[in-house]
Amino acid sequence: xxxxxxxxxxxxxxxxxxxxxxxxxxxxxxxxxxxxxxxxxxxxxxxxxxxxxxxxxxxxxxxxxxxxxxxxxxxxxxxxxxxxxxxxxxxxxxxxxxxxxxxxxxxxxxxxxxxxxxxxxxxxxxxxxxxxxxxxxxxxxxxxxxxxxxxxxxxxxxxxxxxxxxxxxxxxxxxxxxxxxxxxxxxxxxxxxxxxxxxxxxxxxxxxxxxxxxxxxxxxxxxx
Amino acid sequence: xxxxxxxxxxxxxxxxxxxxxxxxxxxxxxxxxxxxxxxxxxxxxxxxxxxxxxxxxxxxxxxxxxxxxxxxxxxxxxxxxxxxxxxxxxxxxxxxxxxxxxxxxxxxxxxxxxxxxxxxxxxxxxxxxxxxxxxxxxxxxxxxxxxxxxxxxxxxxxxxxxxxxxxxxxxxxxxxxxxxxxxxxxxxxxxxxxxxxxxxxxxxxxxxxxxxxxxxxxxxxxxx
Numbered sequence: 001x002x003x004x005x006x007x008x009x010x011x012x013x014x015x016x017x018x019x020x021x022x023x024x025x026x027x028x029x030x031x032x033x034x035x036x037x038x039x040x041x042x043x044x045x046x047x048x049x050x051x052x053x054x055x056x057x058x059x060x061x062x063x064x065x066x067x068x069x070x071x072x073x074x075x076x077x078x079x080x081x082x083x084x085x086x087x088x089x090x091x092x093x094x095x096x097x098x099x100x101x102x103x104x105x106x107x108x109x110x111x112x113x114x115x116x117x118x119x120x121x122x123x124x125x126x127x128x129x130x131x132x133x134x135x136x137x138x139x140x141x142x143x144x145x146x147x148x149x150x151x152x153x154x155x156x157x158x159x160x161x162x163x164x165x166x167x168x169x170x171x172x173x174x175x176x177x178x179x180x181x182x183x184x185x186x187x188x189x190x191x192x193x194x195x196x197x198x199x200x201x202x203x204x205x206x207x208x209x210x211x212x213x214x215x216x217x218x219x220x221x222x223x224x
Numbered sequence: 225x226x227x228x229x230x231x232x233x234x235x236x237x238x239x240x241x242x243x244x245x246x247x248x249x250x251x252x253x254x255x256x257x258x259x260x261x262x263x264x265x266x267x268x269x270x271x272x273x274x275x276x277x278x279x280x281x282x283x284x285x286x287x288x289x290x291x292x293x294x295x296x297x298x299x300x301x302x303x304x305x306x307x308x309x310x311x312x313x314x315x316x317x318x319x320x321x322x323x324x325x326x327x328x329x330x331x332x333x334x335x336x337x338x339x340x341x342x343x344x345x346x347x348x349x350x351x352x353x354x355x356x357x358x359x360x361x362x363x364x365x366x367x368x369x370x371x372x373x374x375x376x377x378x379x380x381x382x383x384x385x386x387x388x389x390x391x392x393x394x395x396x397x398x399x400x401x402x403x404x405x406x407x408x409x410x411x412x413x414x415x416x417x418x419x420x421x422x423x424x425x426x427x428x429x430x431x432x433x434x435x436x437x438x439x440x441x442x443x444x445x446x447x448x
Binding site: 057060061063064067068076077080083084087162166169170173174176177180183205209 | 281284285287288291292300301304307308311386390393394397398400401404407429433
């Protein structure tokens with residue numbers, strides 16, 4: 001295989017992983033800002049979202065360059081899927097910025113006395129993302145497939161937090177505004193898990209379509 | 225240019241537009257189910273979401289086939305952007321399904337007496353989508369750029385509806401559950417406008433990167 005192309009693929013993988021680590025940091029900081037009522041940290045997460053946005057643009061450019069050089073159809077699929085993954089990472093950054101916004105608003109109001117385990121939700125969602133990206137790097141459809149059902153766990157946590165908050169609202173109408181902020185933050189974490197699931201699904205699609213092609217089971221309808 | 229490639233591009237455009245019309249119908253039906261308290265229509269939207277999901281898989285396959293045949297780098301960008309647009313359309317379908325779920329839940333409870341203009345929000349969001357897709361088909365960055373600021377209009381409507389509902393919750397704690405359903409539906413419409421904005425931004429990127437290349441302003445860092 002073309003050595004320049006291989007170097008480009010390595011570069012693409014590295015940038016995706018760097019982008020992912022920025023997105024991960026943003027999510028962790030946003031949740032910390034929420035829990036610690038840290039207005040300055042929340043503002044920082046919001047400001048730094050443009051770094052993650054910029055990664056997406058850079059990766060798109062790299063993808064286009066690589067597509068012009070890809071020697072094999074299977075590589076094309078890999079490169080195209082990388083573009084989709086970067087879009088999911090960009091949206092994770094957006095969700096982190098939304099959590100940070102709620103953290104800022106909440107830091108200016110009295111705290112509500114509820115035990116809401118958003119750090120655990122964030123931990124689960126980010127672990128899903130990490131495993132999905134590992135599966136991408138290792139081209140491991142089994143590991144990618146294992147990520148997908150874990151989304152239900154995060155959904156269940158979000159539902160649980162939603163119900164605690166809805167109940168608290170009924171009993172404390174004065175806390176409705178603050179409860180809504182917490183609900184939105186929890187929903188953002190649930191969406192981050194959705195994005196991690198998308199990444200995992202893309203990896204399964206990437207690997208299994210290749211497998212099918214390699215075994216010659218699927219001929220591929222000749223549209224072009 | 226390669227005629228087979230041109231035929232494939234036409235096919236890709238057609239499928240994207242067909243997918244978009246399914247997504248549009250889903251959003252309109254979901255909002256109708258919400259307003260008319262029509263449980264059966266809500267269920268139908270939820271069931272038919274898999275048709276939209278399937279379009280994304282089909283378009284991904286077509287994109288990969290086209291990428292193997294693309295004679296020019298500018299076409300590669302067009303094809304890659306089409307893949308991103310199909311992802312946004314798929315997410316619009318998901319939001320429609322979420323609205324439908326809230327519509328179903330709300331149809332089983334007493335109505336709340338509030339004037340919430342979700343059909344107007346839906347109309348604005350879908351008009352943004354339509355114009356962004358027209359801009360894609362016509363390769364018109366000016367039209368695409370004009371879509372982007374309209375997202376603020378939908379954001380403002382969502383905020384207004386959110387505030388009306390939050391106020392209603394404070395005054396009617398018994399209606400909190402129903403108000404939350406309406407809030408989530410309104411938020412979904414706001415996200416549909418976000419996806420339309422993404423499509424518009426992709427079209428600007430597609431067109432302007434080409435323009436910059438054509439004028440030779442940007443040489444493009446030679447990574448591969």
